[in-house]
Amino acid sequence: MVKPKITSLDVAAKAGVSQSAVSRVFSGASASKTTVKKVRDAAEALGYRPNVLARSLITGQSKIIGLVVAYLDNQFYPDALERLSNALQEQGYHILIFMASGQSTDVERVVGELLDYQVDGIITASVGMSDELTKRCEAAGIPVVLFNRGQADTRLSQVTSDNHAGARKIADFLVAGGHTRIAHISGWEGSSTGRERRAGFIDALATHGLEPVAIADGKYTRDVAAQAALEMLKTVKPDAIFVGNDHMAFAVIDALRHSAQLNIPEDISIIGYDDVPMAAWPSYDLTTMRQPSNRMVEATVETLLAQIADRSVAPQKIAIDGPLIVRGSARKPKDM
Amino acid sequence: MVKPKITSLDVAAKAGVSQSAVSRVFSGASASKTTVKKVRDAAEALGYRPNVLARSLITGQSKIIGLVVAYLDNQFYPDALERLSNALQEQGYHILIFMASGQSTDVERVVGELLDYQVDGIITASVGMSDELTKRCEAAGIPVVLFNRGQADTRLSQVTSDNHAGARKIADFLVAGGHTRIAHISGWEGSSTGRERRAGFIDALATHGLEPVAIADGKYTRDVAAQAALEMLKTVKPDAIFVGNDHMAFAVIDALRHSAQLNIPEDISIIGYDDVPMAAWPSYDLTTMRQPSNRMVEATVETLLAQIADRSVAPQKIAIDGPLIVRGSARKPKDM
């Protein structure tokens, strides 16, 4: 009972015009009013819609953007995905999604498949690109923007928050709050976000004549971060911990409260990074740096589409500033 | 500096064979060993990969599955998306993603766009299909499976958990725990999951000679659910609330604890539905019905691919049973 696929030829026959005329009407080229009407009516009656894939063969534009993403369990990413999808949809693009673990072999396979689909551009969220992959994308003329991840390579665009500055704000806030034994559970060392936040944090502490009493790599993983926090309790006994993202911070708070029976922030202050929706939930009430997901998405889409429209546009490195969101998980400075 | 697109013709020239030969090698048709080697070598040297979109024009298979999803803030869906993407990727398919609000006009637009991309199949997660849309997909010969949503229409496949049975288990558990003033904050009435869970819950309570002291529509929204819970406290004073999904249950727990200073489960028992990862976090420790996301995804992919392979395969309605996960948010029966 499957109707045979209806094509522009069918519409042309029904409308009594040439196939080219039908094409012109749907591709927005010039056509007389009467032609447009005849074609639209016939198309409507037949339920015709142009085949985007056939069109892409000629125009060289698939209207598909490949999105590579690794961590969907960190709410920051589903949220970004939703925004990205909506913003791109408005511009007539759609997202072909690829899950990649952080491993580079995985990213390699995925980018290969992406190219098979003739995507017009690639967005990688929380994933880096090897030099080899970067070369392939450049050779294929496909713009790439790294979302929430930085890389030195000048051929790649990137949109991040200002991680260094953000971490400095956190350090300043903790010091102003009178903390003296400050520890850090960092984001994954293999990620630019993890490294930059750590560097900014250490730098700012140094300007106050302090250094972290301990630093551990939380690897953006709940269990690893929670274990690290418990370990720190036994050894350096921090009065505050800056955790490299909210996703880990929730695990740290849970461990501190439920395994170590500590009160937050009375016994220890916790600060996260991202400001995912959950950070505002009463159970966590997490003080954290906001990564302005909406503005990051805007910048990402804008940069990518600009490069798609004109391949000669230079790749951009954009870092967006965000505010420190002060809630109840960290002791506040006296004057607040 | 963009290399011109390299095609099967280029590979053919370099390998010293015909273009058809190149095509055969990559489409898995028969070819002699020497031809295969020559072609593979030439392709490797040139970095050639077949254009999936051009191929689709002839085979009629785009290897693209359209996924329509509404709620990415409920962790159940990002989780399912990840599993779906991986399972489909293994079968050589990829996901083109579409965000739709629950509104039907939105779904309509989205399905139109989906058809433009010649998707081989459609999965809708937490979204229903109008009769009109169902017709269009059927006319286009595109199989649809509803993920975590049911619909009477026999032309549509669906994969859900056994919502009715699940809700009954919850009712039985609460009654066995000695609760007598049991309320329900349901999932959105416009959704099959919301309605079925409510019906199952009421039915099971009735077998114990009870009926809910109150029922409110939580609309799968945190704020609505939290308000409803607070309202119930003032009026019917329930000793237990079954909340229609975990996402709302967290909001209810937060409101009960932080706005009403209640202890859970001492003052009131809360049970959710889904068993998202967060339900296991110590802050919530939520007793809930598990929706076996892995098995639901398996069934979804299997059903969809079977229908793609053979359009005459009848649509399936699959309901998968899950266990009640007993944690600490609801008072347990004496004998546990």
Add this chain to the structure above:
DNA sequence: CTGAAAGCGCTTACAG
């Protein structure tokens, strides 16, 4: 097994 040719559903110069 292999090559020449037709054709998938479109867009886009090219004449008229």
Add this chain to the structure above:
DNA sequence: CTGAAAGCGCTTACAG
């Protein structure tokens, strides 16, 4: 403005 024709990058009968 409009139609006939070429061509996008493939696959697939069809001969050989």
